[in-house]
Amino acid sequence: MSPRGLEPITAKDVPETGLEAQIREVLKPFAGQRDQVIPALQRIQERLGYVPEAAAREVSRLLGVSPNFVYGVVSFYGDLRAKPHGQHAVRVCTGPACHVRGALRLLRAVEGHLGVPVGGTTPDGQYFLETVSCLGTCANAPALAVDTEPVGLVAPEQVDQALARGRPETAPMHRGGRSEG
Amino acid sequence: MADLRALQETAKAKWEALEQAPRILVGDADCGRAQGSQGVLSAFRQEIERRHLSATVMPVGCLGLCSSEVLVRVIRPGKPPIVYGSVTPTRVPAVVEDALTSDRPRDMALGTWGDSNGWGLPNLLEDPGLRLQTRIATQDCGSIDPWDIDHYIANGGYTGLGRALGMTPQQVLDEVKNSGLRGRGGAAFPVGRKWEFLATAPGPVKYVACNAEEGDPGAYNDRRLMESNPHLVLEGVTICGYATGAVKGFIHVRTESALSVARLRRALEQMYANNLLGQNILGSSFSYDIEIKETGEAYECGEETALMESVEGKRGFPRARPPFPAQVGIFGKPTNVNNVKSYAFAPIIMARGAQWYASYGTEKSKGTILLCLSGNIVRPGLSEVPMGITLRQAIEVVGGGIPNGKALKAMQLGGPLGGFLPPSALDMVLDFDSLAGTGAMLGSGGNVVLDQDQCIVQFTRLLTAFNQKESCGKCIPCRVGTKRVLEIYDAIVHGQGRPEHLDRILELAQTMTSGSLCGLGQLAGTPLRASLRYFKEEYEAHVKDKRCPTGQCDMGKE
Numbered sequence: 001m002s003p004r005g006l007e008p009i010t011a012k013d014v015p016e017t018g019l020e021a022q023i024r025e026v027l028k029p030f031a032g033q034r035d036q037v038i039p040a041l042q043r044i045q046e047r048l049g050y051v052p053e054a055a056a057r058e059v060s061r062l063l064g065v066s067p068n069f070v071y072g073v074v075s076f077y078g079d080l081r082a083k084p085h086g087q088h089a090v091r092v093c094t095g096p097a098c099h100v101r102g103a104l105r106l107l108r109a110v111e112g113h114l115g116v117p118v119g120g121t122t123p124d125g126q127y128f129l130e131t132v133s134c135l136g137t138c139a140n141a142p143a144l145a146v147d148t149e150p151v152g153l154v155a156p157e158q159v160d161q162a163l164a165r166g167r168p169e170t171a172p173m174h175r176g177g178r179s180e181g
Numbered sequence: 182m183a184d185l186r187a188l189q190e191t192a193k194a195k196w197e198a199l200e201q202a203p204r205i206l207v208g209d210a211d212c213g214r215a216q217g218s219q220g221v222l223s224a225f226r227q228e229i230e231r232r233h234l235s236a237t238v239m240p241v242g243c244l245g246l247c248s249s250e251v252l253v254r255v256i257r258p259g260k261p262p263i264v265y266g267s268v269t270p271t272r273v274p275a276v277v278e279d280a281l282t283s284d285r286p287r288d289m290a291l292g293t294w295g296d297s298n299g300w301g302l303p304n305l306l307e308d309p310g311l312r313l314q315t316r317i318a319t320q321d322c323g324s325i326d327p328w329d330i331d332h333y334i335a336n337g338g339y340t341g342l343g344r345a346l347g348m349t350p351q352q353v354l355d356e357v358k359n360s361g362l363r364g365r366g367g368a369a370f371p372v373g374r375k376w377e378f379l380a381t382a383p384g385p386v387k388y389v390a391c392n393a394e395e396g397d398p399g400a401y402n403d404r405r406l407m408e409s410n411p412h413l414v415l416e417g418v419t420i421c422g423y424a425t426g427a428v429k430g431f432i433h434v435r436t437e438s439a440l441s442v443a444r445l446r447r448a449l450e451q452m453y454a455n456n457l458l459g460q461n462i463l464g465s466s467f468s469y470d471i472e473i474k475e476t477g478e479a480y481e482c483g484e485e486t487a488l489m490e491s492v493e494g495k496r497g498f499p500r501a502r503p504p505f506p507a508q509v510g511i512f513g514k515p516t517n518v519n520n521v522k523s524y525a526f527a528p529i530i531m532a533r534g535a536q537w538y539a540s541y542g543t544e545k546s547k548g549t550i551l552l553c554l555s556g557n558i559v560r561p562g563l564s565e566v567p568m569g570i571t572l573r574q575a576i577e578v579v580g581g582g583i584p585n586g587k588a589l590k591a592m593q594l595g596g597p598l599g600g601f602l603p604p605s606a607l608d609m610v611l612d613f614d615s616l617a618g619t620g621a622m623l624g625s626g627g628n629v630v631l632d633q634d635q636c637i638v639q640f641t642r643l644l645t646a647f648n649q650k651e652s653c654g655k656c657i658p659c660r661v662g663t664k665r666v667l668e669i670y671d672a673i674v675h676g677q678g679r680p681e682h683l684d685r686i687l688e689l690a691q692t693m694t695s696g697s698l699c700g701l702g703q704l705a706g707t708p709l710r711a712s713l714r715y716f717k718e719e720y721e722a723h724v725k726d727k728r729c730p731t732g733q734c735d736m737g738k739e
Contacts, residue, residue: 035512037494039475042436065494076496076653077477079437095398096593096629097555099643133480133647134398136405136438137215138555138629139247139562148439152215152250165217 022047023055031062037073041080050081086121086128090114090163091145094131097138102156106142107131109156113163127163184463185343188334188455196335201258202235203281207268208252208323209240210408211401211440212562216250217269224270225253228277236281242409244323245314246291246305247562254294254323255280262294264305310560310579315541317549318525319565322409327444330451333412339457341531345420346465353424354380357527359535361547366392366483366520367595367624367700369546369613372527375517378507379425382515387427390511390518391418392488393434393441396480397596398647399627402551403521405563407434407441410525411448415471417524419458420531422469425517429470433488436475445473480651484699485518487653498655499699520625522551542568546612550626554580557587557632566611573607576630587632591715595624597644598704600711601637620711636733637716638723641708642670648705659702662693666709676736678724683713 026047030040040063044055051074060067074080092110094103107118114122114129121128137143140152146166154162205225209218218240225238244252249266253276256262263286265276272289279286285300292303305311316322325332333339345353358373379387391414395403407414418430434442449471452458460468474492476482482491486500489511510516526548530538542548546568552575555561559581566579572592576582583589592602600621602609609615616622631640649663666689669682690706697703713720722728729736 033494035492035494038477038491039436042475042477063494069495072496073477073494077479079478094643095647096597096640096643097399097561099640100556100629100631100635132478133650134396134401135211135215136395136401137211138399138401138553139212140215140250141555141561143215148437150211150215152212 019048019052019054020058023058027055027058027062030059032064034063034065037063037065037070038077041070041074045080049087050084053082056082086125088127089145089147090127090129090166091132091135091147092118092129093133093135093137093141093143093145095134095138097134098141098143101141103142105156106144106154106159109159110144113159184456185339188339192331192334195331199237202237203255203257205229205236205238205280206241206254206256206323207238208242208244208250209327210243210322210405212243212247212405213250213252214440216267218251220270221251221253221268221273224273225277228273232277232282234277234281239326240328241324242322242327243319243405243563245311245316245319245562245564246560248560249291252323257281261296261298263302264291264294265289266291310564310581313566313570313574313578314564315549315567316565317529317538317541318406318413318522318551319409319563320529321413322405325410327409327411328447330412330448330455333410337532338412338528339416341528342416342420342423342457343463345423345531346463346467350380350424350426353420353531356535357424357530360526360530360538361535361542361545362523362526362530362538363546363613364519365522365526365551365625367622369623372519372523375507375519376421376425378505379427379515379517382507384426384515385428386512386514387425388511388514388516389418389421389425389427389430390485390488390492390506390516391430391432391521391524392483392485392518393432393438393521394476394480394483394488395435395438395521395625396483396651397598397625397627399555399593399629400553400596400625402553402563402626404438404441406521406525406551407438408444411441411444412452413525413528414521415445415448415452416457417527418471419452419462419469420527421517421519421524423467427469427517429472431472431474431492431511433474433476433482433492435478437478442473442475449473479653480647481653481699481701484701487699488518489516496653498653501698522625543610543612545614550611550623552579552611553627554630555627556593556630557583557635558630559584568612570611571608572602572611575611575628576607580630583630583632585632587634589630590633590635591631591637592621593629593631593640593644593708594621594627595707596627597647598700598707599624599627600707601715602711603715620707620714634731634733636674636729636731637712637719638670638729639674639731639733641712642667642674644708645670645705648701652701652705656697656699656702658692658696659705662689662696662702663705665689666705673720673723674729674734674736676723676727676734678727680721680724682724683717683720686713 030036056070137150143152149166151162151166251268253265292305362372363369482497487497491497506516649667654660
């Protein structure tokens with residue numbers, strides 16, 4: 001019986017051996033380091049799109065904390081997900097600066113364009129829609145982000161252009177990646 | 182300091198070579214990225230190559246004109262820099278023509294950065310809003326490539342650290358104390374004194390933590406600094422390490438602030454490669470490490486004790502104080518926690534001296550504010566202004582006033598745990614202490630401007646929803662209090678409010694203030710009290726007349 005919120009792996013997921021191997025590869029650098037639970041979970045999520053139970057258990061085993069501890073961290077931090085979502089996050093800012101510049105209207109337009117409400121995933125599995133409290137691009141409000149790539153001054157009639165501009169290929173690599181720009 | 186001199190010579194030679202050819206600087210902090218700076222950079226590179234021109238195209242950080250991004254500055258040797266605003270990839274060929282190949286720039290430029298040399302273009306530095314700015318922490322933002330340590334060093338970077346290493350730690354502490362620098366995270370505690378708590382704490386293991394969480398909606402100065410000049414922040418964290426005897430610094434930053442993280446990580450690699458971190462820094466006996474400690478999305482982790490829990494890999498619950506972080510901190514070791522901006526001023530104070538820094542600002546609030554204007558304002562964006570300017574100057578001169586001929590209704594300062602101010606407060610002074618008693622505070626520099634068409638009740642509901650969502654849950658008064666307050670606001674904005682709700686809001690605010698362990702719960706009542714104080718009639722229209730004066734609330738629906 002799995003804890004509420006952590007789905008058991010089913011046949012529609014990646015085959016068992018492949019998944020376990022991926023998980024172990026991702027978690028190897030964090031072995032024995034309890035303070036790295038958050039980055040470990042984030043790297044898992046980057047690779048698999050969410051934190052499946054098998055990964056949570058492996059984090060627990062490799063980093064030396066209880067499965068309950070891991071579940072506590074996954075449920076606390078808003079960007080960690082225990083369930084599969086679409087491939088890319090469309091994150092519409094509904095913070096105060098965006099709010100006074102029409103964020104709600106924009107959100108409705110994005111919902112209409114994607115055909116899903118906030119929290120939903122598009123049928124093709126490409127995008128899931130969420131709201132965020134501040135992208136830090138308040139000068140370009142109203143703003144949204146596709147994953148971590150911000151797109152500002154988005155008009156409700158131009159949602160498709162905005163989503164195209166936020167393509168992940170232009171997102172900066174972190175962990176000392178290549179020179180961008 | 183022979184090692185530093187060698188670095189400076191190499192860097193200066195590189196910078197001087199750069200200055201010999203035309204340069205095209207493209208605003209590539211998130212304010213620029215949000216407007217497509219990556220595409221503009223590519224377009225410039227292609228156009229330069231196509232025309233076989235000699236010019237360096239480089240990304241830079243935030244120039245302080247965020248509402249005109251993508252900003253491009255073209256600098257030809259011996260000529261004043263020409264600034265173009267709202268540049269898109271399709272406009273790039275015309276900009277290249279105008280700035281580089283024609284005899285003089287025409288009208289498409291915003292102006293020049295300095296005297297326009299008879300070109301008839303406006304001198305942007307004469308613009309009242311820009312003249313009011315005093316760019317200290319942001320002095321290199323928009324001028325240097327944040328990916329290149331040599332640019333930072335050539336323009337004076339690491340001079341502060343070099344000077345600090347030639348002094349005793351106590352002398353460094355005295356310099357920071359004498360500068361009058363106060364913390365920029367919201368509490369405004371004197372930074373030098375705070376560092377001294379760590380310096381006098383027992384070792385051998387002590388830590389420095391940089392709070393780069395920046396969860397306050399409407400505040401983006403920390404991220405802009407990290408994106409535009411990561412080395413400034415890291416140098417400050419290193420100087421603190423030397424002054425306090427710490428062995429390691431942690432930069433606690435959200436993974437979702439991806440550009441900040443990428444630039445910090447690159448800068449960190451460069452520091453290690455140049456003996457600015459690690460063993461025996463710059464040939465001294467001081468050894469120090471820095472770790473970029475990424476965290477998830479949780480506003481509470483911006484609270485200094487919850488931050489430490491997050492660094493330890495746990496859920497971000499606050500701890501009781503005492504003991505304070507300087508006594509028991511990360512992994513139980515003495516720790517100093519300060520905001521990004523508080524560290525960012527340290528290298529400049531060490532390089533230019535405490536007296537120089539203290540010559541800016543007011544008697545009790547030295548230095549500058551990194552002001553984040555947003556909302557219903559003509560020129561939203563980041564500006565660095567001296568402490569002591571008035572709110573009127575911030576809104577009208579820097580911000581350019583309210584767009585579309587509308588009237589100012591309110592200014593929301595200090596984030597979702599901050600207060601509101603009405604237009605009657607415009608002549609009040611912006612510093613740490615002058616707003617005491619008004620129900621508002623400077624906080625971390627955010628100022629969201631509301632015009633006459635914004636419903637204060639709806640807006641306060643938004644802040645409450647944020648506080649409720651972000652409540653960590655540890656304390657019942659905050660966990661349940663924010664929920665109950667939100668329920669009341671939901672009722673009010675849907676026409677179900679009652680007059681007794683207004684008293685109830687204040688009661689709940691009081692309960693949260695008295696019963697919560699950390700600032701989130703304690704201050705969740707601030708925006709409630711402030712909005713009721715200044716906008717009582719608007720609330721009464723909602724709860725007595727079931728009417729929303731601005732029409733923003735759907736008063737009839739559930």
